Every structure is written in structure tokens, then in C-alpha cells.
Amino acid sequence: MSLNKLLRPVYLLALLAFCAARAEVTIEVTGAGARQFPIAVADLANEMELKEPITAVIRADLARSGRFKLIDTAGVVPTESPLVELPNWRNRGADTLTVGSVKVDAAGAAHIRLRIFDNVNQRQVAGFEVIAKPNQLRRAAHQLADQIYELLTGDKGVFATRIAYVQKQGKRFSLQIADADGQNPQMVVGANEPIMSPSWSPDGSRLAYVSFERKKPIVFVQDLYAGSRKAVASFKGSNSAPAWSPDGRSLAVTLTLDGISQIYLIPAEGGTPRRLQRSPGIDTEPTFSPDGQNIIFTSDRGGSPQLYRAALTGGEAERISFEGSYNVSPHYSADGKMLTFVRRESGGFRVATLDLNSRQTLTLSSGSYDESPSFAPNGKLILYASEVGGRGTLATVSSDGLVKQRLMAEGDVREPAWGPYAGQLPLTRLSF
Numbered sequence: 001m002s003l004n005k006l007l008r009p010v011y012l013l014a015l016l017a018f019c020a021a022r023a024e025v026t027i028e029v030t031g032a033g034a035r036q037f038p039i040a041v042a043d044l045a046n047e048m049e050l051k052e053p054i055t056a057v058i059r060a061d062l063a064r065s066g067r068f069k070l071i072d073t074a075g076v077v078p079t080e081s082p083l084v085e086l087p088n089w090r091n092r093g094a095d096t097l098t099v100g101s102v103k104v105d106a107a108g109a110a111h112i113r114l115r116i117f118d119n120v121n122q123r124q125v126a127g128f129e130v131i132a133k134p135n136q137l138r139r140a141a142h143q144l145a146d147q148i149y150e151l152l153t154g155d156k157g158v159f160a161t162r163i164a165y166v167q168k169q170g171k172r173f174s175l176q177i178a179d180a181d182g183q184n185p186q187m188v189v190g191a192n193e194p195i196m197s198p199s200w201s202p203d204g205s206r207l208a209y210v211s212f213e214r215k216k217p218i219v220f221v222q223d224l225y226a227g228s229r230k231a232v233a234s235f236k237g238s239n240s241a242p243a244w245s246p247d248g249r250s251l252a253v254t255l256t257l258d259g260i261s262q263i264y265l266i267p268a269e270g271g272t273p274r275r276l277q278r279s280p281g282i283d284t285e286p287t288f289s290p291d292g293q294n295i296i297f298t299s300d301r302g303g304s305p306q307l308y309r310a311a312l313t314g315g316e317a318e319r320i321s322f323e324g325s326y327n328v329s330p331h332y333s334a335d336g337k338m339l340t341f342v343r344r345e346s347g348g349f350r351v352a353t354l355d356l357n358s359r360q361t362l363t364l365s366s367g368s369y370d371e372s373p374s375f376a377p378n379g380k381l382i383l384y385a386s387e388v389g390g391r392g393t394l395a396t397v398s399s400d401g402l403v404k405q406r407l408m409a410e411g412d413v414r415e416p417a418w419g420p421y422a423g424q425l426p427l428t429r430l431s432f
Contacts, residue, residue, distance in 0.1 A: 035067075036066075036067060036068060036069040037067060037068050037069065037095065037096060037152045037153070038068075038069045038071055038093050038094050038095045038096070039062065039068050039069070039070060039071065039094055039095065039096040039097070039098070039148070039152070040070075040071040040072075040073050040089055040092065040094035040096070040097045040098070041055060041058055041059050041062065041070065041073065041098045041148075042055075042073045042076060042077055042078050042097065042098060042099045042100075043055050043073065043075065043076075043077045044077075044099075044100045044101055044102050044112065044114075045077050045079075045080075045099075045100070045101040045102065046101055046102045046103065047102050049102055049103075049104045049110075050102060050104070050110055050134075050137060051134055051137070052137055052138075054112070054137050054138070054140065054141035054144075055141075057138055057141035057142065057145070058098075058141050058144055058145045058148070060181065061141070061142060061145035061146075061149075061157075061159040061181065062145055062148060062149065064181065064405055065149065065403070066398065066402065066403030066405075067149070067152075067153055067403075068152075069093075071089075071092055071093050071094040072092075077099075078097070078099045079099070080099055080100065080101055080113065080115055082097065082099055082117065083117070083122060083123075083124075086117055086119045086122045087119070087122065089117075089119045090119040090120060094119055095118070095119055095120055096116065096117065096118060096119060096148075096152065097116075097117045097119055098114055098115065098116050098117070098148060099114075099115055099117070100112065100113045100114035100115060101113050108133070108134055109131050109132065109133055110131070110132050110133075110134070110137065110140070111129060111131050112129065112130050112131070112132060112140055112144070113127070113128070113129045113430065114127065114128050114129075114144050114147070115127040115128075115430065116147075116148060116151060124432050125151065126147065126151055126429070127429065127430030127431070127432065128144060128147055128427055128428065128429060128430060129427070129428045129430055130143060130144065130425050130426070130427050130428070131425070131426070132425060136425060138179060138183065138184055139160060139179075139423075139425060140425055142159040142160035142179065142180070142181075143159075143160045143424060143425060143427060145157060145159045145160075146158070146159050146160050147427070155378055155380055156377075156378045156421075157378070158180055158376040158377055158378050158380070158381065158418075158421075159180055159181070160180070160421075160423075160424060161180045161376065161377060161418065161419050161420070161421060161422075162177050162178065162179060162180060162204070162419040162422075162423075163177065163178055163179075163180055163182070163383060163394075163416055163417065163418050163419060164176065164177045164178075164188070164198040164200065164207055164416065164417045164419065165178070165198070165385070165394060165413045165414065165415060165416040165417070166194075166195050166196065166198065166413065166414050166415040167412070167413045167414075168412060171192060172190055172191070172192055173190065173191050173192070173193065173194055173195045174187045174188075174189065174190040174191075174195070175187070175188040175189050175190075175195050175198055175207065175209055175222075176188065176413075177207075177224070177419075180376075180418070181407070182394060182407040188207060188222055188224065189209075189211075189220075189222060189229065191211055191212075191213040192213065193211065193212035193213045193215070194211075194212045195209055195210065195211050195212075195415075196209065196210040196211075196212075196217075196240070196415055197209055197210045197240065197241055197242060197415060198415060198416075198417045199242050199243055199244055199251075199417060200244070200417055200418075200419040200420055201244050201248050201268075201420075202244060202246055202247070202248045202420055203248060203420065203422055204224075204419050204420045204421070204422025204423060205223065205224055205225055205422070206221055206222060206223055206224060206248075206268075207221070207222045207224060208220070208221050208222075208232070208242035208243075208244065208251055208268075209222070209242070210239070210240050210241070210242065214234075216237075216238070216239075217238050217239050217240050218231050218233065218234045218239050219231070219232055219233035219234075219239045219240070219242045219251070219253055220232065221251075221268060221269075230269070230270060231270070232251065232266060232267075232268065232269065232270035233251070233253045233255065233266060233270070233273070235255055235257055235273065236256075236257065237255065237256035237257060237259070238254070238255065238256045238261065239253060239254075239255055240253065240254045240255075240261075240284070241253060241254040241284050241285050241286065243286045243287050243288055243295075244268070244288070245265075245268075245288050245292055246288055246289075246290055246291070246292040247292060248268060249267065249268055250265050250266065250267060250268055251265070251266050251267075251268055252264070252265055252276065252286035252288065252295055253265075253266055253273070253286075254283070254284040254285070254286070255273060257273070260280075260281075260282060261282040261283060261284050262275060262276075262277060262278065262279070262283050263275075263276045263277055263283045263284070263286050263295065263297055264276060265312070276295065276310065276312065276314075277297075277310055277317060279299060279301040279317070280301060281299050281300045281301035281302075282299065282300050282301075283297055283298070283299045283301070283308075284297065284298050284299075285297055285298040285328060285329055285330065287330050287331050287332050287339075288332065289332055289336050290332060290334060290335065290336040291336065292312070293311060293312060294309055294310060294311045294312060295309070295310060295312065296308065296309045296320065296330045296332065296339060297310070297317075297330065298327075298328045298329065298330065299317070301317075302319060304325045304326060305326050305327060305328050306319055306321045306322075306327050307319070307320050307321035307327050307328075307330050307339070307341060307354070308320065320354070320356070320359070321341070321343075321354065321361075322359075323343075323361050324343050324344060324345065325344070326343060326344035327341055327342070327343045327344075327352075328341065328342050328343075329341055329342045329371065329372060329373065331373055331374045331375060332375070333375045333379040333399075334375065334377050334378070334379050335379055336356070337355065337356055337357065337379075338353050338354065338355055338356060338375075338379070338399070339353065339354045339356065340352070340353050340354075340364075340373040340374070340375055340382050340384075340399075341353075341354065341373065342370065342371055342372075342373065343361075343363065345363055347368075348366070348367060348368045348369070348370075349367070349368065349369050349370055349371060350363050350364070350365045350366065350367065350370055351363075351364045351365040351370045351373045351382060351384045351397065352364060352365075353382075353399060362400075362401060363401075364382065364397045364399075364401045365384065365386065365395070365397055365404075367386040367387060367388075367395075368387060369386070369387040370384050370385070370386045370387075370395075371384060371385050371386075371414070371415075372384055372385050372414070372415050372416055372417070374416065374417050374418045375399075375418065376396075376418050377418070377419075377420050377421050379399060380398060380399055381396050381397070381398055381399065381403075381418075382396060382397050382398075382399060383395075383396050383416050383417070383418045384396070384397070384416065385413065385414045385415065385416050386406070388406070391412040392412040392413050392414045393406060393407065393412075393413065394406070394407040394413055394416050395407065
């Protein structure tokens with residue numbers, strides 16, 4: 001059986017007629033990390049001056065991570081120097097307290113200050129100020145939540161990053177970007193034909209994707225800031241599965257120039273393709289290693305879809321997946337130590353990880369049609385699309401499988417991709 005047929009249950013999901021997804025999503029969190037940090041996030045003083053509150057955004061970010069136990073503040077707004085009050089917060093069960101304030105200047109910008117206190121040792125451990133325009137309040141809240149997360153867990157937060165996904169409304173497809181929590185969606189491009197395979201550039205300024213708007217699959221690159229786009233792979237046959245090189249200068253794409261799907265390297269601005277591998281089977285879905293030295297891809301050259309690794313300089317490809325007869329859609333973690341991919345297991349398509357050193361695999365999801373997994377830039381979470389009640393929805397799972405979230409919208413969304421660290425507001429550290 002051909003790889004096209006074997007991949008069909010996954011790929012056809014992106015081509016079905018879907019309903020429109022609402023901007024608002026409901027976040028359902030199941031499970032919790034091995035250790036939860038008890039924290040009280042007090043309301044920011046003078047927050048009513050803002051057009052939308054941001055304390056709730058900070059709390060929601062921490063809660064949905066599964067790493068924090070939110071202690072009820074009962075509406076108490078402590079001062080920014082609450083050292084005398086810390087024992088009381090400790091008695092309430094909070095090991096950590098955050099307090100802060102908001103001041104809106106004459107130009108309408110919000111000066112948001114946040115201080116973090118260790119209630120156990122009764123001392124301030126950090127303080128930050130971020131200045132945000134009215135349309136940047138959610139971003140500021142996400143960045144402050146990232147600071148709290150990193151301070152207490154030791155891992156860099158990803159609340160201020162963005163995701164991309166495909167949505168269909170009626171007969172029209174659209175490529176959307178949104179905050180990592182699924183809120184604040186914005187349409188990048190729309191078409192009456194399917195859109196697939198969005199891929200973020202390393203600096204987060206561009207998206208490569210596949211569009212069928214010209215009645216065949218063509219790879220486009222969209223500049224998110226200039227609003228311009230360019231068809232960079234429009235060769236005869238099929239052009240699909242774009243993946244950015246770590247330096248942002250090249251794209252690996254799947255082309256059928258010789259009648260069978262093979263992987264080529266092209267300049268990110270378009271140009272002459274260079275074939276990376278030659279095989280009698282179908283090679284597709286490339287992902288670059290973080291050092292840019294090799295790619296991992298899906299191929300059926302051995303008789304069934306499996307994952308292979310090959311150097312960009314050429315040479316024989318090495319098979320790296322051996323458990324099961326169907327392993328596809330690989331995506332590297334930022335540190336290059338792990339892959340996430342889709343495997344067929346117990347009749348369903350599940351998200352899994354592969355440790356590239358130990359070769360150990362771990363199945364993380366339990367859906368029937370889970371697809372398009374990608375790591376968050378900190379490697380701690382994986383975003384993917386799942387099917388619930390006959391429609392697509394977004395979901396995340398921690399890389400250890402302990403924390404699961406579902407971002408449920410009315411309608412269907414598919415083909416998600418987690419973006420890199422980019423577009424941060426300037427953050428100032430406050431003195432103690």
C-alpha cells in the first residue's frame with residue numbers, strides 16, 4: 001500500500017468541510033505535574049483603569065500549566081511592599097505571593113508592575129515592570145506569567161508565544177494565528193480551497209504554508225508584519241510539507257518533480273530546488289535538527305511509513321523508528337534531544353515522543369485521530385489537533401504526559417503549529 005493511502009486518514013482531516021471556530025475557547029485541564037507550587041496572585045491595584053483586566057489572564061496561564069495551585073485571594077489587594085502580611089498568606093497555604101499595580105500614562109500606555117514574594121522565607125525574590133499599549137495588555141499579562149513560571153519552575157515560560165492553525169468557515173479556509181492559550185485569533189490569509197501545513201520561521205516573522213487556491217498544492221511564504229506573501233514552490237506536480245531551516249534562509253519541501261514525493265531544499269525566497277534524498281518510496285514531512293545538520297522525515301521506503309534521519313550533506317538515511325508499522329509527522333524539540341510524532345496504536349492515531357538518545361518512545365494522547373504535533377519552544381508542551389465529537393479541536397499535552405489541556409471551540413480547527421519566542425515587550429527588573 002502506498003504512503004499516500006496510509007497517510008490518508010490523517011491528511012484528509014484537513015480537507016473536510018468544517019464549521020467556523022469562535023474566537024473564544026474553553027480550556028479544560030486534566031492532570032497535574034509531579035509538584036504544584038501554591039501561589040496567590042493578588043489583583044493588581046488600579047486595574048480598573050484598564051480596558052480589560054490582566055490579573056485573570058496571569059492566573060489562567062498558571063492554572064492551565066498544571067504546575068501551580070492557585071490560592072484564593074478573596075479580592076484582597078495587598079500593597080507592593082506586603083512583607084508584614086506574608087505570614088498571613090503563608091497560613092492561607094500560599095508559598096508565593098504576587099502583588100502589583102497599574103498606572104496609565106497620558107498617552108494611554110499601561111505601566112504594569114509586579115513583585116513576587118517568597119512567603120516561606122518572607123522576602124521579595126523578583127520584581128518586573130512592563131509598559132503596554134491598550135492592544136498589548138494580554139501580551140503583557142502572558143509575559144508576566146512567563147516570569148513567574150520561570151522563577152518557580154526553572155523552565156522558560158511559553159505563555160507569550162503564538163500558535164498557528166487552519167480553520168474552515170462554510171466553504172472558506174483560513175490560516176489563523178492566536179495567543180498560546182487560543183485567545184486573540186487573527187486571520188493571516190483566507191481561500192476557498194484547502195490550506196495546510198503552516199510552519200513558523202525561526203524568528204516568528206513569517207509563515208510558510210500550502211494552499212490549493214490555484215487548484216494544486218503550492219507553498220507560500222507570508223510575511224506577518226508586511227502582510228505580503230510569495231509563492232516559493234510552484235513546480236509541476238505537488239508542492240507540500242514546508243519546514244524552515246534553523247537559520248531561516250531555506251525551506252525543506254516535498255516535491256513530485258520526478259513523479260514521486262521526494263524532499264528538496266529551496267531558498268526561503270524561492271529558487272532552484274536541490275534534492276536531498278533519492279529513494280524508490282515516498283519521502284515527506286521533513287523537520288530540521290536545531291543545528292541544521294540533518295533532517296528527520298517520513299518515508300515508506302521500507303514498506304511502511306517510518307521515521308528516517310539523513311544529513312543535509314547527503315549519504316544514506318538512517319531509520320530511527322521501529323515500534324509499530326505506522327510512524328509519521330516528526331517534529332524536533334528545540335534542544336534536539338526528542339521528537340514528537342504520530343503513531344498508529346490500537347486502531348487510533350496518537351501523539352508520541354521519541355528520545356533520540358535512548359530510542360524510548362512514549363505515547364501521550366489517546367484520541368482516534370490526533371495529528372500535527374509540534375513542541376512548544378521550551379520543549380515542555382506539545383500542541384496537536386484532535387477530533388472530538390466529529391470535529392477538530394486543539395489540545396496540548398506535557399512532554400511527560402502528566403498535564404493535558406483541550407482548547408475547545410465551536411467548529412473545527414486543524415494543522416496547528418507552535419511558534420517560536422518572538423515579539424516580546426520590553427521588561428524592566430525592579431529593585432528590591
